[in-house]
Amino acid sequence: MKSSHILLLLSLASTGAAAFELGAPKNNNTDNLVWTGHLSPDTDSVTSALIAAHIYGGTAVVPEGINPESQFVLDYCQIAAPKPLNDFSQKAVGLVDFNQKTQLHPTIDESSIVAIVDHHAIGGAPVNMTQVTPIDIRAWGSAATILADRAESLDIDLPAHLACTTLAGILSDTVVFQSSTTTEYDRYYAKELAKEAGIVDLKAFGQKMLEAKSDLSHISAAEILTMDYKNFSYGGKKVGIGVAETLTAQQLLDRRNEFVAAMISYKETQKLDHLFFAVIDTKNKRANLLWIDDIDAAIAAKAFTGQPKQGWLVLDGVTSRKRQIGPAIQGAIEGKK
Amino acid sequence: MKSSHILLLLSLASTGAAAFELGAPKNNNTDNLVWTGHLSPDTDSVTSALIAAHIYGGTAVVPEGINPESQFVLDYCQIAAPKPLNDFSQKAVGLVDFNQKTQLHPTIDESSIVAIVDHHAIGGAPVNMTQVTPIDIRAWGSAATILADRAESLDIDLPAHLACTTLAGILSDTVVFQSSTTTEYDRYYAKELAKEAGIVDLKAFGQKMLEAKSDLSHISAAEILTMDYKNFSYGGKKVGIGVAETLTAQQLLDRRNEFVAAMISYKETQKLDHLFFAVIDTKNKRANLLWIDDIDAAIAAKAFTGQPKQGWLVLDGVTSRKRQIGPAIQGAIEGKK
Numbered sequence: 001m002k003s004s005h006i007l008l009l010l011s012l013a014s015t016g017a018a019a020f021e022l023g024a025p026k027n028n029n030t031d032n033l034v035w036t037g038h039l040s041p042d043t044d045s046v047t048s049a050l051i052a053a054h055i056y057g058g059t060a061v062v063p064e065g066i067n068p069e070s071q072f073v074l075d076y077c078q079i080a081a082p083k084p085l086n087d088f089s090q091k092a093v094g095l096v097d098f099n100q101k102t103q104l105h106p107t108i109d110e111s112s113i114v115a116i117v118d119h120h121a122i123g124g125a126p127v128n129m130t131q132v133t134p135i136d137i138r139a140w141g142s143a144a145t146i147l148a149d150r151a152e153s154l155d156i157d158l159p160a161h162l163a164c165t166t167l168a169g170i171l172s173d174t175v176v177f178q179s180s181t182t183t184e185y186d187r188y189y190a191k192e193l194a195k196e197a198g199i200v201d202l203k204a205f206g207q208k209m210l211e212a213k214s215d216l217s218h219i220s221a222a223e224i225l226t227m228d229y230k231n232f233s234y235g236g237k238k239v240g241i242g243v244a245e246t247l248t249a250q251q252l253l254d255r256r257n258e259f260v261a262a263m264i265s266y267k268e269t270q271k272l273d274h275l276f277f278a279v280i281d282t283k284n285k286r287a288n289l290l291w292i293d294d295i296d297a298a299i300a301a302k303a304f305t306g307q308p309k310q311g312w313l314v315l316d317g318v319t320s321r322k323r324q325i326g327p328a329i330q331g332a333i334e335g336k337k
Numbered sequence: 338m339k340s341s342h343i344l345l346l347l348s349l350a351s352t353g354a355a356a357f358e359l360g361a362p363k364n365n366n367t368d369n370l371v372w373t374g375h376l377s378p379d380t381d382s383v384t385s386a387l388i389a390a391h392i393y394g395g396t397a398v399v400p401e402g403i404n405p406e407s408q409f410v411l412d413y414c415q416i417a418a419p420k421p422l423n424d425f426s427q428k429a430v431g432l433v434d435f436n437q438k439t440q441l442h443p444t445i446d447e448s449s450i451v452a453i454v455d456h457h458a459i460g461g462a463p464v465n466m467t468q469v470t471p472i473d474i475r476a477w478g479s480a481a482t483i484l485a486d487r488a489e490s491l492d493i494d495l496p497a498h499l500a501c502t503t504l505a506g507i508l509s510d511t512v513v514f515q516s517s518t519t520t521e522y523d524r525y526y527a528k529e530l531a532k533e534a535g536i537v538d539l540k541a542f543g544q545k546m547l548e549a550k551s552d553l554s555h556i557s558a559a560e561i562l563t564m565d566y567k568n569f570s571y572g573g574k575k576v577g578i579g580v581a582e583t584l585t586a587q588q589l590l591d592r593r594n595e596f597v598a599a600m601i602s603y604k605e606t607q608k609l610d611h612l613f614f615a616v617i618d619t620k621n622k623r624a625n626l627l628w629i630d631d632i633d634a635a636i637a638a639k640a641f642t643g644q645p646k647q648g649w650l651v652l653d654g655v656t657s658r659k660r661q662i663g664p665a666i667q668g669a670i671e672g673k674k
Contacts, residue, residue, distance in 0.1 A: 019476030019520075020476070021475070021476075022475070023475075023486075110460075119469060120469060121466050121467055121468055121469045121470065122459065122463055122464070122465070122466065122470075122472065123465045123466045123467050124465070126459055126463060127459070128459070128460045128461070129458050129459065129460045130458055130460050130663075130664040130667050130668060131458055131476075131664070132456060132457060132458045132474070132475075132476040132659070132660075133458065133459075133474070133476070134474055134475050134476060135459065135472050135473070135474040136472070136473060137469070137470070137471055137472040138358070138359075138360075138469075138471050139356030139357075139358075139468075139469040139470070139471060149360075183356075322469070323469075326467075327467040327468070330467050331467060
């Protein structure tokens with residue numbers, strides 16, 4: 001009875017010139033529509049763009065190159081990579097997995113943003129739009145989980161290869177359910193998607209993903225610094241935080257001098273007020289934090305309590321930039337802590 | 338089959354320390370929870386707080402006094418007014434019908450905001466939070482409509498008096514479906530709610546609401562200026578926009594000198610960069626816009642094309658601060674226009 005109301009409503013829903021509706025895909029205008037995640041796209045961002053395009057129409061794209069973990073996932077799931085897009089200027093744009101201006105491709109005109117599906121706080125500097133754009137933010141472990149829930153409630157089936165990538169988005173952002181950001185929704189949809197994808201052992205799949213991103217021995221420190229990197233605006237300051245999640249942390253910890261050099265150069269060329277880099281040891285569930293000058297040392301001292309070891313600040317139990325590292329740095333800078 | 342998944346999921350959903358879930362009311366922690374709209378609360382804001390408290394638990398409150406239209410609605414629907422709250426400091430706070438910091442009661446700590454249900458753009462200066470707070474923004478005619486949709490999809494019945502106030506929220510914000518912000522969702526839920534409230538002629542109810550707010554002859558210009566008033570942050574500037582919606586516009590247009598005096602005083606005491614006031618003639622569907630100095634005249638000249646008449650700028654077809662007046666002023670100030 002109730003759900004027949006909603007079906008009726010969907011069939012009645014507004015046409016043509018109307019705003020984008022996350023609850024009524026078939027009424028949306030999808031001309032020139034693309035779905036994109038943030039700069040330095042991670043696996044959640046890439047796979048969320050893919051499922052969003054399946055649900056809502058339009059095309060999944062990436063604003064920058066795909067990282068080794070995402071490439072592994074696309075190969076494993078046998079799905080073509082989203083096309084890189086350098087010029088968003090003639091596009092209607094749906095954003096997945098972020099809401100911050102600092103993470104937006106520079107050619108995206110904010111007036112062309114039609115929808116946002118995300119699982120991050122809007123603190124800092126969210127995109128600034130005059131139009132009313134539908135926003136669905138939930139405190140779930142990944143944007144992929146929210147989109148899996150949208151697909152289910154809209155009764156939209158996912159082909160096996162897309163169930164596979166969406167599962168990968170969940171596993172990647174929750175570090176195979178080990179992150180403190182994991183919710184029961186993530187576990188539930190991961191299980192459902194694994195069934196649809198025909199993946200029997202989802203933890204084994206997650207483990208392969210972790211391994212795919214763990215071996216960074218042949219990649220330069222400068223590349224690793226920005227491989228999973230985000231810019232934030234905290235208290236008006238430009239703050240960069242890079243993380244590298246790895247099962248083999250010592251491999252990176254031993255390269256401290258290389259990272260210091262890469263960070264000095266990056267902080268200067270990007271004109272950052274603050275820059276932090278963390279090696280996330282996903283095996284031992286701790287972060288190893290690095291910064292390069294006294295200004296950032298003072299921020300770190302306000303933000304964290306941990307023990308220094310071999311020139312890295314060791315933060316036991318810290319694995320999430322979104323939930324732990326970012327908010328602590330924001331609190332220290334904005335004096336809310 | 339699909340919906341049984343969702344029910345299962347809801348029963349599994351995270352407990353205790355977990356974040357607030359707009360999709361799973363019964364798992365939320367509702368200790369000290371209050372629901373509030375913006376400063377200078379309008380009818381959508383008051384009635385949305387009432388329905389949100391019904392769906393999610395907690396208490397509906399108002400951050401400032403209730404306006405004559407809202408008082409008429411509460412009397413008509415025979416429902417107690419939400420309690421005014423002066424100190425939000427020990428509360429968990431759900432926001433309805435706004436997301437701007439400038440419209441937030443000054444005692445609300447942003448870290449205590451647990452959810453936002455709104456139908457406005459996040460341009461300007463949205464609340465700034467480090468925690469991930471669920472946000473549901475849709476480009477619908479009222480926040481009340483979105484909450485009516487939440488109640489329906491969660492299968493939560495509304496008692497007649499609450500269906501009545503929720504209907505009033507929709508009718509007020511859409512100016513009885515005359516505003517350009519009106520969607521099919523607003524029409525659909527208005528009809529459903531009217532049935533549940535036992536209101537046969539919803540347009541007649543809307544007409545009575547319009548009349549209730551139209552006779553402002555006994556109210557001072559200073560009070561009318563801030564009765565339906567919002568502060569915005571556009572391009573870093575503090576911008577105030579007051580509107581008065583009325584069926585008897587001439588009554589207010591004749592009081593131009595009083596409004597000028599009230600605005601001069603208000604702009605100075607509130608240290609505003611820009612201040613605008615519009616008499617919205619709901620009968621003839623046009624705005625009559627007023628400002629008081631050359632700085633704001635320059636903004637108005639950039640933002641609008643209309644004809645001056647008796648010292649008011651007449652904007653035919655303009656009835657919405659949210660959709661028309663605010664974005665035009667923001668565009669003029671931020672140079673996006």
